Amino acid sequence: MMQQRGRAVWQVLETRNVYDNPWIGVTEHDVLDPNGNPGLYGVVRVRSLAVGVLPVDAAGMTWLVGQQRFPRDYYSWELPEGGGTFDDPQGSAARELLEETGLTARSWRELLRMDLSNAITDEQAVGFLAWDLEEGTAAPEACERLEVRRLPVREVVEMAMSGEIVDAFSQTMLLKADLLARRGALPGDLAQHFI
Structure with missing residues (x-):
């Protein structure tokens, strides 16, 4: 498990860009959460x-x-x-x-x-x-x-x-x-x- 300042952090296993336009993008991540559980996390990336x-x-x-x-x-x-x-x-x-x-x-x-x-x-x-x-x-x-x-x-x-x-x-x-x-x-x- 990755550590940051003594705390467990999210570990990214794989990343996919699933949507893009001039204002936002959506990225989907296969992750291990801070407790080590597998999961899926979507993030909206704002361009401004x-x-x-x-x-x-x-x-x-x-x-x-x-x-x-x-x-x-x-x-x-x-x-x-x-x-x-x-x-x-x-x-x-x-x-x-x-x-x-x-x-x-x-x-x-x-x-x-x-x-x-x-x-x-x-x-x-x-x-x-x-x-x-x-x-x-x-x-x-x-x-x-x-x-x-x-x-x-x-x-x-x-x-x-x-x-x-x-x-x-x-x-x-x-x-x-x-x-x-x-x-x-x-x-x-x-x-x-x-x-």
């Missing part, structure tokens, strides 16, 4: 980095993007987010923010790095807090039909707490920023909008 932005303006307002999500067929309110490059997460986040809301930001702070659904996919995410905002014109992708709302950031944090926002990436960015504000770890002019 997930990037997200919590924009906050001087009045303490933020922007939510609403859209129909295909996999579970429901309407979802989320922070601006999308796919980006691994070598320029902030540049990718800035592009998504502009495309979806028309906003540009002069100040940025990385909020978090996280794995999304790490039992079945290798998808990684980087979330940012953005401020010193300037409004412009949104330019969504041709496949997107978006609705944009501007709301007080405190209200949006409550939407995450109540379950009205169910997108895990949005929830995590909102709750992390709220906690940082309460701990005094955000600039004072930003922190006041959360507390």
Whole structure:
């Protein structure tokens, strides 16, 4: 059994690529689990980095993007987010923010790095807090039909707490920023909008 830092790990016996498109691939593995049992494990390989932005303006307002999500067929309110490059997460986040809301930001702070659904996919995410905002014109992708709302950031944090926002990436960015504000770890002019 292979060991990693003193712990048993999965042992891959054979690997097959079973599906590919420009956005994802699916790989199937014959494995021995950490207890030595044989099994089959499928992994969704995501080709881009997930990037997200919590924009906050001087009045303490933020922007939510609403859209129909295909996999579970429901309407979802989320922070601006999308796919980006691994070598320029902030540049990718800035592009998504502009495309979806028309906003540009002069100040940025990385909020978090996280794995999304790490039992079945290798998808990684980087979330940012953005401020010193300037409004412009949104330019969504041709496949997107978006609705944009501007709301007080405190209200949006409550939407995450109540379950009205169910997108895990949005929830995590909102709750992390709220906690940082309460701990005094955000600039004072930003922190006041959360507390």
